[in-house]
Structure formats: structure tokens, C-alpha cells
Amino acid sequence: MRVLLSTIGSRGEVQPMAALAWRLRGLGHEVRLCVPPDFRDWIDGLGVPVTPIGPELRTFTATGSKPSPDQLRRLATGTVDTQFATVPEAARGCDVIVAGGSLQIAARSVAEGMGIPYVFVAYCPNTLPSPLHAPPPYGLLGQQPWPGGTDNRALWSQDAQRMNASFGAALNAHRAAAGLPPVPDVRGHVLTDRPWLAADPVLGPWPGAGETDVFQTGAWILPDERPLAxxxxxxxxxxxxxxxxxxxxxxxxxxxxxxxxxxxxxxxxxxxxxxxxxxxxxxxxxxxxxxxxxxxxxxxxxxxxxxxxxxxxxxxxxxxxxxxxxxxxxxxxxxxxxxxxxxxxxxxxxxxxxxxxxxxxxxxxxxxxxxxxxxxxxxxxATVRRDGTLTAARRLTATGPQNVS
Incomplete structure (x- = not known):
């Protein structure tokens, strides 16, 4: 099986994908990674082909200024454009796309256009909709969590509206250009109704409620044998x-x-x-x-x-x-x-x-x-699982790419 693992984010988003790549390669599968250029040298050192996507995130996070609403809109449109320009080439010849993190707006549309399966993976339970928890506060450094007693369903509805406002126009413009129908619900489209959760069930248990059928694998941990300096x-x-x-x-x-x-x-x-x-x-x-x-x-x-x-x-x-x-x-x-x-x-x-x-x-x-x-x-x-990548790899490969969800 040929697998594209794609994510946009910091080391916390990239390292789990590298862990799954390590596991899949050990099982004899061909793996590619599509990640920000900050991590290209590191991924190259792991021996995994990598396609860089977008600008260096370290440069963005190092800036002290807070983007204006107009700048945020342009950033949202820009990342969608970049994804549609980059992910199709990275996925060429692949049998399945696994996308991780909340900024993977284009990956499902790319998979749809190629006629291959798509899997979305979250790294934290409260990034997936459930009436039993609020969504994470969306924004830049310093945003406070939602206060207790807030209506979680209302917050998730606001979250869906935010996703549509931020990414809907750009996503649907690219889908129209590819001959695909428009998406009315960006968040539901990205997450699917069967997302995976790469978090430990003791540290971050799925509450077991909501409109989604979540498959929790356990955390994706990359073995590290480097000595200390x-x-x-x-x-x-x-x-x-x-x-x-x-x-x-x-x-x-x-x-x-x-x-x-x-x-x-x-x-x-x-x-x-x-x-x-x-x-x-x-x-x-x-x-x-x-x-x-x-x-x-x-x-x-x-x-x-x-x-x-x-x-x-x-x-x-x-x-x-x-x-x-x-x-x-x-x-x-x-x-x-x-x-x-x-x-x-x-x-x-x-x-x-x-x-x-x-x-x-x-x-x-x-x-x-x-x-x-x-x-x-x-x-x-002693209770934290270490086999998350094995669980995910078996699910991904046991019955063939047509049945990964």
C-alpha cells in the first residue's frame, strides 16, 4: 500500500505522522509525508520521502504582532490555495490519504478527485464534536478557554460557522474547478463521520457521545534512541x-x-x-x-x-x-x-x-x-499505551484501502 500522511502544524502535529510512517514502513508499506518545510531535514533523516507545504511556521510563530481579521482571512485563503497546489502532487500514485490536524482543508477533496480513501485523524478529543465537551478556543496565543456551564451544542454550532466563514469560499472554488460539488459544511467534510483519534485513552478518552463514530487508536509515539548530549x-x-x-x-x-x-x-x-x-x-x-x-x-x-x-x-x-x-x-x-x-x-x-x-x-x-x-x-x-501506531497501521492495511474508515 502507498500512503500519503499530510499535516500542517508544529512538531506536535508532525511527529505523530512520522511515528505512523515509521510503523507503516516497518510493515513493508510505501509512505510519503507532506509537512511544513521546518521539518524537512528531520524527516529526510528518517528516510521518508517528504513534500514541503507552505511557509516555514517557525518564522510565523516568532513574530510578536497579532494578525488583523483581514490578514487572517488572507492566511486562510492562502493555505487552502497552497494545499490544492501541493497535496495532489504529493499524493500521486497513492492508495490512501491520512490527514492530521485542523488545517487539512484540501486533503479530502484531493482524495475524492483521485478516487481514493481519506482518513482524518485528531490528536485531542475536544477537537472532535461532542455535546459532552466544548470545542477548543480557536485563535491565537492567549485566548482563554470557554467558561464552565456554556451550552456545548451552541459552541460547536458556532465552531462550524467559523470554519465555513474562514474556508468555505476558497474550498468550494477549488472543488468547482475540479468538477466536484460544493461542500455546505466544511468542518463535517474535513472530519468525516468516522474520524480517528490518536490520543491515549487514559490521558485523553473519547467521551463516547456525539454525531461522529470515533476510532481511538492510542497516541502515535515515535521511538527515539538518540543519546543525551x-x-x-x-x-x-x-x-x-x-x-x-x-x-x-x-x-x-x-x-x-x-x-x-x-x-x-x-x-x-x-x-x-x-x-x-x-x-x-x-x-x-x-x-x-x-x-x-x-x-x-x-x-x-x-x-x-x-x-x-x-x-x-x-x-x-x-x-x-x-x-x-x-x-x-x-x-x-x-x-x-x-x-x-x-x-x-x-x-x-x-x-x-x-x-x-x-x-x-x-x-x-x-x-x-x-x-x-x-x-x-x-x-x-504504567497504563499509557505504546501501541497506537500499530493499531492504526493494522486498521489502515488489514482489509485494503477501500475499507480504512
């Missing part, structure tokens, strides 16, 4: 387990590094700070702090006292697998959901959304470092 190994060996801080691909204030280190020092803890896309700079020359670049989380997280992060699905899952207590400081979209789940499961603390202070972060970290939370984190780690 000698400098990091030496730092870990020089004292008690440190606290790891990282915000991944999120924008962050330039003084966030100092806030993180002050919070750790308030609790007499050492700190490891990941630069991330915000390029957090070293705070000072203290020997109790180390700033690092890209790292193997699977090797590092079991050796730290706690993980402080923004609440991406991948980091939340990696910390849970390691049995490390977490502090989640959500910024946008599904990160608020993961913060609530970490708190609900008792495996860490949910910090208030937005920019933390040294005091607020130290308070949340103090809660996460308690013996009860640490014991709960180790207990939950």
Missing part, C-alpha cells in the same frame, strides 16, 4: 534530578527563562530549560541551570523531577509515559484540555493560562512535586 548527561549526574522547562513551538516572552529558573530556585531545585522556537536564552552563569536545544524527551523525562510545559499533546504524553509529574501552563487551542486532564488525573498541576510569574509557577511546581502526585504519575505511566 554529554553536557546534559554531566549536568544530570551532578546533583538531584532537575525540573525540565519547555514551551516547544510556542511564542514566549524573552524573560520567561528567568521566571522559570527563579521558580525552580525558590524550591531549591536545579533547572533544565529547552530553548524551543522562542529561543529562550541562558539566564545567567549559575551552575544550577542548563539551557538545551532539541532533546530526546523519552530519554530525559524519566530522569527529571518534573516537567513544566505548555500542554502540547506530545509533551503531555511523553511526560506521562515517563511517570514524571507535570505542570501545564496552557496558551491556546487544545492545551487547555490537556492541563485539565493532568489535573483531573492527579499527575500534575494545571497553571492558569497565560504568562506565569515566578511565584505562581513555584506554587504550581510545589504541588506537582508532592509525594502523592509523584506516586500517581508513576502509577498512571
Amino acid at each position: 554529554p553536557e546534559l548527561e554531566a549536568f544530570l549526574a551532578a546533583g538531584e534530578p532537575p525540573v525540565h522547562f519547555g514551551f516547544g513551538s510556542m511564542r514566549a516572552p524573552r524573560d520567561l527563562n528567568a521566571v522559570m529558573v527563579r521558580a525552580a530556585r525558590a524550591l531549591d531545585r536545579r533547572a533544565v530549560v529547552s530553548r524551543g522556537w522562542a529561543d529562550l536564552a541562558p539566564v545567567d552563569g549559575g551552575d544550577d541551570c542548563l539551557t538545551i536545544g532539541e532533546v530526546n524527551q523519552q530519554a530525559l523525562f524519566p530522569r527529571v523531577a518534573a516537567v513544566v510545559h505548555h500542554g502540547g499533546a506530545g509533551t503531555t504524553t511523553a511526560a506521562a509515559l515517563a511517570g514524571a509529574p507535570q505542570v501545564v501552563v496552557p496558551q491556546m487551542f487544545d492545551q487547555h484540555y490537556w492541563a485539565r486532564r493532568v489535573h483531573h488525573l492527579g499527575i500534575g498541576a494545571a497553571h492558569a493560562p497565560g504568562v506565569p510569574t515566578a511565584e505562581s509557577l513555584a506554587n504550581a511546581l510545589r504541588d506537582a512535586l508532592s509525594g502523592e502526585v509523584a506516586a500517581r504519575a508513576r502509577s498512571v505511566a
Whole structure:
């Protein structure tokens, strides 16, 4: 089987696709990836053919200015145009398209035009409609989650209207040019009535209600055997387990590094700070702090006292697998959901959304470092599934491409 795996987003969207590609190749299938150019070198290193799509996301996330409504409309139209220009060539000769993440507007239409199956995969339960939860807040950095007690059905209706307003005209213009009928419901068209959910059923369970028939595979985890850098190994060996801080691909204030280190020092803890896309700079020359670049989380997280992060699905899952207590400081979209789940499961603390202070972060970290939370984190780690890609690959290939949904 020849499979195109396509996504637009940060490392959190791309790495699960790389994990499924790794699994499918191990089973003897031909796989291609269509991802933002930020990740081309990394995917090339995995030995998987890659087609870059769109501009570099790191450049966009690094800008501090908030786009105007008109700029957002042009961005929405631009990404649809780019997808219709790029995905058909990437999918040439493929038997099925698997699309991940909320920005995959064109992939189903491309599959329809080619006469091949299409599968949509979400990475977080609350990105799929259900009356039992609200949709994630849609917008840029700093948008707050919906307040409790809000009518979830009404919020999902608003979400569908937003998708239509943002992408409907551009999508249907391209469909008309391809001889395809118009789509009245963009969100339903993208998600299908049988979406897949690549999230762990303990960390992110599907509530089992709604108009969609969801197939939950478990999280898609890419095995990582890279050794830790000698400098990091030496730092870990020089004292008690440190606290790891990282915000991944999120924008962050330039003084966030100092806030993180002050919070750790308030609790007499050492700190490891990941630069991330915000390029957090070293705070000072203290020997109790180390700033690092890209790292193997699977090797590092079991050796730290706690993980402080923004609440991406991948980091939340990696910390849970390691049995490390977490502090989640959500910024946008599904990160608020993961913060609530970490708190609900008792495996860490949910910090208030937005920019933390040294005091607020130290308070949340103090809660996460308690013996009860640490014991709960180790207990939950034993329940997190590691076979999500195998479940997905078997579903995709067991009965042939005509029956993947």
C-alpha cells in the first residue's frame, strides 16, 4: 500500500505522522509525508520521502504582532490555495490519504478527485464534536478557554460557522474547478463521520457521545534512541534530578527563562530549560541551570523531577509515559484540555493560562512535586499505551484501502 500522511502544524502535529510512517514502513508499506518545510531535514533523516507545504511556521510563530481579521482571512485563503497546489502532487500514485490536524482543508477533496480513501485523524478529543465537551478556543496565543456551564451544542454550532466563514469560499472554488460539488459544511467534510483519534485513552478518552463514530487508536509515539548530549548527561549526574522547562513551538516572552529558573530556585531545585522556537536564552552563569536545544524527551523525562510545559499533546504524553509529574501552563487551542486532564488525573498541576510569574509557577511546581502526585504519575505511566501506531497501521492495511474508515 502507498500512503500519503499530510499535516500542517508544529512538531506536535508532525511527529505523530512520522511515528505512523515509521510503523507503516516497518510493515513493508510505501509512505510519503507532506509537512511544513521546518521539518524537512528531520524527516529526510528518517528516510521518508517528504513534500514541503507552505511557509516555514517557525518564522510565523516568532513574530510578536497579532494578525488583523483581514490578514487572517488572507492566511486562510492562502493555505487552502497552497494545499490544492501541493497535496495532489504529493499524493500521486497513492492508495490512501491520512490527514492530521485542523488545517487539512484540501486533503479530502484531493482524495475524492483521485478516487481514493481519506482518513482524518485528531490528536485531542475536544477537537472532535461532542455535546459532552466544548470545542477548543480557536485563535491565537492567549485566548482563554470557554467558561464552565456554556451550552456545548451552541459552541460547536458556532465552531462550524467559523470554519465555513474562514474556508468555505476558497474550498468550494477549488472543488468547482475540479468538477466536484460544493461542500455546505466544511468542518463535517474535513472530519468525516468516522474520524480517528490518536490520543491515549487514559490521558485523553473519547467521551463516547456525539454525531461522529470515533476510532481511538492510542497516541502515535515515535521511538527515539538518540543519546543525551554529554553536557546534559554531566549536568544530570551532578546533583538531584532537575525540573525540565519547555514551551516547544510556542511564542514566549524573552524573560520567561528567568521566571522559570527563579521558580525552580525558590524550591531549591536545579533547572533544565529547552530553548524551543522562542529561543529562550541562558539566564545567567549559575551552575544550577542548563539551557538545551532539541532533546530526546523519552530519554530525559524519566530522569527529571518534573516537567513544566505548555500542554502540547506530545509533551503531555511523553511526560506521562515517563511517570514524571507535570505542570501545564496552557496558551491556546487544545492545551487547555490537556492541563485539565493532568489535573483531573492527579499527575500534575494545571497553571492558569497565560504568562506565569515566578511565584505562581513555584506554587504550581510545589504541588506537582508532592509525594502523592509523584506516586500517581508513576502509577498512571504504567497504563499509557505504546501501541497506537500499530493499531492504526493494522486498521489502515488489514482489509485494503477501500475499507480504512
